[in-house]
Amino acid sequence: MISIVRDLAAEALFVSDLQPSQCPSHEAVESAVTTMILQYGSDGCAASVALEFGDHPDTAVARMHWVHTELTEVLEPHRAPVLH
Template sequence: MISIVKDLAAEALFVSDLQPSQCPTHKAVEEAVTDMILQHGSDGCAANVAEEFGEHPDDAVRRMHWVHEELTEVLEPRRPAVIR
């Protein structure tokens, strides 16, 4: 179940307007994912990803790599700071 949610989040972020050069905050990533799911639905996000991979495969691979890096940071459990 968790991987399905991660896959949907990846597709949604992929089709968003966020760019790596913007260095988006976690909040911006979360908002973009939510907005794209509401706008396109899960099937629409997947279809847009597939279209991009078909038309611009090299660019799509680079973007998906960035998407997974962003989501790893956003979804990674936050560890409390160790005070010594």
């Protein structure tokens, strides 16, 4: 179940207008994901990703790498630092 949610979030962030050069906050990433899912739905996000990989595979791979890096940071549970 978690992988399905993560995949949907990745597709939604991929099709959003956010750019790596913006260094978006976690809140901006979450907002973009929510907006794209509400606007396009899961099928629409997936179709847009497929289209980009078909039309521009080199840039699509780089963008998807950025997407996964961003989502790892956003979805990773925040752990309190270990004090010794």
